[in-house]
Amino acid sequence: MILAVTFLYFTAGPILSDKVGEITTAIPEALPAVNPVPAAKDKSEAKTMETSARNRSSEYLILVNKTHSLNKNYEPKDLTTADPVVKGASQYQKLRKPVAKAFKKLSDAAAKKGMTIKVTSGYRPYSYQKYLFNKYVDKDGRYRAEQYSAEPGHSEHQSGLCADVSSPSVNYNLVQAYGTTAEGKWLASNAHKYGFIIRFPKGKEKITGYEYEPWHIRYVGKAAAKEIRKQKLTLEEYLEEVD
Numbered sequence: 001m002i003l004a005v006t007f008l009y010f011t012a013g014p015i016l017s018d019k020v021g022e023i024t025t026a027i028p029e030a031l032p033a034v035n036p037v038p039a040a041k042d043k044s045e046a047k048t049m050e051t052s053a054r055n056r057s058s059e060y061l062i063l064v065n066k067t068h069s070l071n072k073n074y075e076p077k078d079l080t081t082a083d084p085v086v087k088g089a090s091q092y093q094k095l096r097k098p099v100a101k102a103f104k105k106l107s108d109a110a111a112k113k114g115m116t117i118k119v120t121s122g123y124r125p126y127s128y129q130k131y132l133f134n135k136y137v138d139k140d141g142r143y144r145a146e147q148y149s150a151e152p153g154h155s156e157h158q159s160g161l162c163a164d165v166s167s168p169s170v171n172y173n174l175v176q177a178y179g180t181t182a183e184g185k186w187l188a189s190n191a192h193k194y195g196f197i198i199r200f201p202k203g204k205e206k207i208t209g210y211e212y213e214p215w216h217i218r219y220v221g222k223a224a225a226k227e228i229r230k231q232k233l234t235l236e237e238y239l240e241e242v243d
């Protein structure tokens with residue numbers, strides 16, 4: 001485990017550096033602190049780290065959570081309507097282009113197994129998240145609302161990298177019981193093949209800050225998704241944001 005931690009620590013440098021180059025002007029608030037890069041202990045370790053760093057350097061590994069926010073004006077430039085979607089479930093059903101493409105593959109693969117998985121909502125602008133969060137605070141109080149809804153700027157939905165998905169078996173609702181349906185189980189076991197992770201897993205509530213959401217999938221790319229699933233990590237742990 002110590003090796004794994006060192007490993008993650010080292011690789012955080014190049015990843016974040018890449019992000020700085022790409023998104024500084026658009027979303028400066030989203031950038032976590034850049035860790036200093038420790039010297040590698042020997043050549044073989046250095047080689048492993050380099051390979052890993054390269055694989056992990058991705059704009060799709062951006063972290064948006066209760067401590068990392070997006071600028072209120074941030075909107076991805078490559079949004080496209082997701083397919084398939086639950087028509088009328090939300091006015092916001094767009095995803096970033098590569099994410100929409102990956103979701104289509106996921107949905108097609110599920111269909112081959114006789115299952116229907118559709119997007120209910122995707123990208124949400126800051127203004128809409130603000131409206132939603134305030135509505136939930138009015139309804140349930142701030143403490144309760146924070147367990148399931150994000151403050152504006154802190155919602156991953158603003159990144160265009162995640163989607164809420166559902167199936168006819170739960171009437172396309174977003175409910176925890178979705179995790180026990182055939183579709184929900186298939187999603188948890190196969191989403192990584194298409195570059196997605198279940199972003200708020202059961203048992204990791206203290207790390208993610210959110211209740212279990214079997215319907216909320218986040219695109220991180222295939223390599224990261226595979227590793228996150230294999231090691232049973234959250235994105236926070238993968239990006240070494242927690243101990």
Ligand SMILES: [Zn+2]
Nearest residue numbers: 157163164216
């Ligand atoms: Zn969601």
